[in-house]
Structures are given as C-alpha cells and as structure tokens.
Amino acid sequence: MTLFIADEIHWYEADGARIVATIIKDRPDSEFSGIILARDEKERYRWISSTDFFKSKIEARAALRSKINEIIPNLERKRLQGDNNLKPVDFFTPLEKTKQPLNPSFLSLTTLEGYSPAKEIIEPMMRWYEDADGNFIEQFQTTGFDSRIWELYLFSLFTEAGYSIDKSSAIPDFCCSGIPGKFSVEATTVNASRDKKGNIVPPPTISTKEEFMAVQRDYFPIKFAGPLTDKLKKRYWERENVSGKPFILAIQDFHTPIAMTISRDALPTYLYGIREAENSTQENPAYETIEFHKWGEKTIPSNFFSLDGAENISAVIFNSSATISKFNRIGLQSGFGSNRTRLQRFGTAYINGTVTEYNHRVSEYSKPEMWSEGLEVFHNPRAIHPLRMEMLPGAAHHFLMDTGAIESWLPAWQPIQSFIKITVEQTPEETESNLTT
Template sequence: MIVRDKADGDFGGLVFGRDRRGRFRWISATPGWHHSIHRCRVDLRREMERQAHLPDEEYFQADERGAPVDFFTPVVQVHSLNPAFVSLSDALGYSSARGIIEPMMRWYEDADGNFIEQFQTTGFDARIWELYLFAAFTELSYEIGRIHAVPDFCCASPFGEFNVEAVTANPTRDKQGNVVPEPPLETAEQQIAHLKDYMPIKFAGPLTGKLKKKYWEKEHVADRPLLFAIQDFSSPASMTRTSSALQRYLYGYDYEWAHDANGKLVVTPQPLEWHVWGEKKVESGFFRLPDAEQVSAVLFSNSGTISKFARMGALAGFGSDLVQIVRMGMWMNPDSNAAEPLLLSQNIRDPRYRESWAEGISIFHNPRALKPLDPRLLPGVAHHWLEEDGTLRSQIPSNFPLGSFTQLLVPEGTETSVLGAEPLQSA
C-alpha cells in the first residue's frame, strides 16, 4: 500500500503479510519517504520481495487466538448447500466476489457461532447482508465490536458510537416450507398495490420482530443510538421497488407529485393509517409504534447483494480478467425539478470507474428518537428526515445510485453469463 503525507506530499509504502489466522496485517515499510511516487513504488517492490523470502512465521503476531475463519470449506453435506453459495464458491463469474470475501472473512468474528453454517445453507442472503455491513462500517473507519451476540454491530470511532442490528425481509413460505410466489404485477393497479400495501407489510414483520427484542435494555446499547439495518430478499423482482415501500411504512406517509405552472416540482404528503393485503392489516408508521422511539434510524442499502462484492472485488484486483462486469441502472438526477432518474451503463474495468462500499446506503432518521443519530457519523450516504408537515427532507450525495443490475460476462465456452440483480431505491 502506498500512502501520502498530506502536509508535505511525500509518499511512503506499507507491506502487509498474513498472520497466524490468515489476516493481512502490517509487517514492514519502505526505508523512507519519497517526493516521487515512482521511486516509492520501486522501494516498496524491493521491500515486498525481501519480505516474501522470509518464512511465514515471521509475519505472525503474538495476539492471534483460534483457527483461521473459513467461509468456503463446506461444514454441511453437499445436498444442503445453498445454490447461491455453490455459485459463489465455484463460478468463474463470481471469482472477484470470492476473491475479496476470502481475505475479508479472516477478520469476521462469529459472535453467534453459526455464521458459517448459515452462510452455506439457508441464511446465505442474510449473512451476505451482514458481511456487506461489516465492509461498509470498516470502510468508514469504525472499530466493530463483536464480543456481544446482539446487536450485530457495535461501532465505535473517535467521533462517536452506535449499534446496528441487521435484519432481512425474506420470501413468504407455506406450511411445507415452499416459497409462495409474489402476487401478480401485470397491471399498473397491481404494481401500485404491491408498493403501497404488500411490501410495507413484508417490512413490518421483521422490523416489529426486532423491536420486541428490546435491545436498548442491554447495558452496552443503552446510551448509544440504535439502528435497524434492513435489506429485502423477499424475491428477486421485489428489489426493484422496495425502498419507497419501506419509506411509506416507516413514516406513514405517501406522496403525490406534480409540476406547477412554472415547471417546479411540487410534492404533497398524504398520511397513511393502515396497510392491508388480503386478511393482513398492519398499522402504518413504524416510527410511531410504542418503543420505536428507542430506534434512532433504519438503514437500507440498494447495493447489499453479492453483485456488490463482485464489483468491489474487481476494483481491488481480485478475480479472473476473463470476466467483464457491466453495471446498468438508475442514478439520482441532480435537477431538483426532475421527476425521472438518470439512466447509465458503466464498465467496471474502466479505469475511471469509482465505487465505495457505503455507496447506495440510505438512512431514514426517526423523528421521535430518544437518541438521534448524528448524520456526520455516516458520511457519504443518503440521509432522510420527516418534517413536521409530513414532507421529506433528504441529504443525498452526488452520483447516488437508485439501483442497478450487474452483468457478469464470461467468454463463450467457459461459463454461462450470470445476471445479478440489485435492489432499486425507488419504483
């Protein structure tokens, strides 16, 4: 790794090696600082070559405890493995995702004791979501405490602390455990009803379930903001519309929009009381529920899927160069009067392409929170607040993705192309 001193512009190099648990950690540095990055690269390569000739034991540090964490060696019978896990483990198209997860997993502390088994079987999506959050919070320079089984993440930095409990909306299953198909979405009326009632009810179940756990009563949670981080894995198609459904349920408002005579976009809030689907009836406004004031905010990401790992892995140099990765989707339109997003297509292999782990995260702040979350603790993400008149105020980064699809393309004859869908921010 090459670092630069902001004060004088000099460059220095850091060398990392695997410790006893397979984790990359600092082991050496270039002899000095350089005005030229080229000279720094030369010195760094020399130091890396010198370190490479040393025995592995030279990289070990005295604080390792336990065996290396390994997500990919099966711990269950082959017939029990999740097909998505098998694809991640074996498919050429997912080689970049696999490549970046392997070093990352060495740092993941399994507080529950069942992470690996669930990652390989029925909990694959939920565990990918947790691993994504781990990467995002680490990128934001948080120390993540995993000594407590709940909540999932105790994040601390010199600027503040907060706790996060991860949860997912999952497919509906019948009494035999079979997935129940989503209702039809063939007409505009069906699509609107799906957004306004079906999906809010899907979100209500896991969120109210977490609310009943009363995490705020635990000593290590009581004095810090508590976030619920939810991702929708209820069906592949639902990813295209769930953020707006989540927003409706959290705040208990729908929104109508129109352009006035001057072409200005006017948004009018409409209060909601209930979400009804068949025999199910759920009160709208999660943040208005009893005890919900203990929840500071709800975090949602439109990128917390395996496709994110494929892209980030490729950007970090992992995976096969045979795989071409193309990202297509909708991005926030900077025009304040725009009613439609920007449509873009990007090649991940383009040297100009940039992406962060936290990109695509939205924070919905609770207007009744007893311990409000300081938005400065989570920079570079979208923040949303409900105003007293029911309107929504948002702070959204530039180039914010509303949702995307990632195509993993491999040469003919080596493997079938894989299409990985990511959730959209709004319908």
C-alpha cells in the same frame, strides 16, 4: 485514532501479494513512512514492519522497497504473530455435517467464473469477520446466504467509513466506534413468506401498473413491518453495550430475487406513515397520511417510528444495490477474479437530483464504487439519540419535516435500481469449439 495521525498515500503489493504495503504521510510533521503487512496464521493481513520517516515520498518508497526485499527471504517467520493458534477458516468448501441443502446463490458464487471477483474479495474480508454466534459458515452456505451477505456488506460499509467494530458480543450485530462517534446496529432481512407446512408462499402477481401500485401501497409495507417490529420487541437499547448512543436497524429485502429493486419506495411509506398524493410531482411533492396497511386478511398500523419504543431507534438503513452483485462489481474493480469476467450495469439513479437511466461497463478503469453507494438512511423524527449525517458519509439521508414532507439529502450519484449482466469472454479456441458443437 490513526486517522488523526496519518493519511494513506499509496498502496503496493509484492511477492505474489503475500506482502501488501502502504506509504503514509504523517499529519503533524508532513513526513512519509512505509508500513508493511503480511498474512498472519489466520491469513489476515497485519503489520510486520515499517520504515523510518523521511521528508519525501521518493525516499520513503526507496526505503520501503529495500525493507520488503530484506523481508521476503524470511517471510514465513516474519509473518507469524504468535497471538493465536487457529487455522484459517474455510468459508467456501461445503460443510459435510449439515442437514440443509446448499443455497443456489452460494453454489453460483463458488462454481461460476462470472462470480469469481465476488468470491475472491469476500475471502480476505471474511478473515477479519468475527463469527460471534458461531453459525456464520453453515448459514452462509445454506439457509442464511442472503442474510449473511447483508451482514458482510454492513461490515464493509462501516470499515470503509473508518469505524472499529467490537464483536465481543453477538448482540447486536455491530457496535461501531470512530471519529464521528459511536453507534450500534442490528441487521435484519425481509424473507419469503411460508405456510404452516414450511412451503414458500408465492408473492402477488404484478402484471399491470394498478397491481404494482397496490403492492407498493400495502403488500411491501407489510413485508417490511414483520422483521422491523420483531426487532423492536427485543429492546436492544436496554443492553449495556447499546444504551446511550444511536441505535440503527439495517434492513434488506430478499423475499424475491429482485425484490430490493422494486420495494424501496414502500419503506419510507411504512416508516413515516405517509405516501405521495396523486397530485405530487418531483418539483412539488405532496404527501398524505396513512393509518393502516391491509393485504388479504392481514392489517397492520402504519408509521413504524410512531410505535411504542420506536423512539429508541435512531434510523433505519437500506441499500437496494447491496447484494452479491455489489461484491462482484467492487471485486472486479479491485482486480479480483477471472480476467475474462465482464460486467454491464444498468438501471435508474438520481444523478444530481434527477431520476435518470444509466448503462455502463464495470471495469478497473471505471469510477470506483464505494460500499456506501446506494445507502439510504431514514432518520427517526422522534429519536432519543439522533444519528448525525456525518456518521454515515456518502449515503442519502431522509428526514420527515414538521410540514409532513420528506426532505432528502442526496449524493450526486445515487442508484435507485441496479441490475447487472454477467458474461465470461471466451477464447477463440472455445468459441470455435462451441460453434462446432
């Protein structure tokens, strides 16, 4: 409700970032005040003091500076909240009591300088993430790294959109409440297939255009179908904390390292049971109905939203660029990590509705990337509780029309594929040493 009361105007940090502070503008009276936050016992930034209200920003800023200087000598006492006795959770030190090997992506995040922006932005974020089911850290470090990164992304997305997240229950993953309304979300991921012995089954080889079209037509839809239908069977909408409001399934594709960059078009194919016809063009799209998807010995019905019970699913959301690289980019833009890390981003995007290639350097001075960037919302035409577009601002929204066509509302910039090149700039001494070696 504070979003109704005031706007954040400026942010500051002091004493080596042990203090962060903001100047707000009160909406009813147009007056300015300063709010000061410091890390509590669990290293979470929380309110410790504030200034009076003033008619001008200059007066509020002077009062804020004075108040901060007054607090710094007593910060260790002032920062204590007294409402918990728990120590900060260490997310990055490998657990000693685990039978699973550490995930290679976790090792990269914790040991490689090129990923330091992601590591340093995740650390303060995780202080606020409530581990409702009690196994977040172990899974984050071992078998569930991708799934946990997806959940952290969703936590960031909903927080950015101004929602309060109720984690009092472990099921579903998110119960969000904000000015636009309330909704619940269950997260899931597409993972690598395994045989009866637990060995990973390699994905199909894609070396020709025909092979790519084949996996788009049937293999990728079947991969999406598995986790989505598993979640459908659990009937979350019958739970008291979900019933009566929009319910969303959030899915990300991690079945290969670059799967999410090539499988996106297969998701609406499976959800709506349609695909673009051969005579379809960007100016005049045409669609044909699909009844089944078949790959090898496996056959499944298409059109997820038509399945029994699916009317209780308001939408399915997906973001091809919501991986550890997104944390790295936003972390770098926010001033986290090594100042030697360099990121070059490239791929394809809808720019003002036209598919265009892009290639740019990510820096503190480039246009800030939002957590909502790249988010795709596929609305269920049969939803009992439809999700309004304004509930997830900044996303691309897709609707199946009565004509059988998909209508899309796109932001001016909407990435389709996103790749990142990471380099760590060497000092002259390091360069000379490498040349000598």
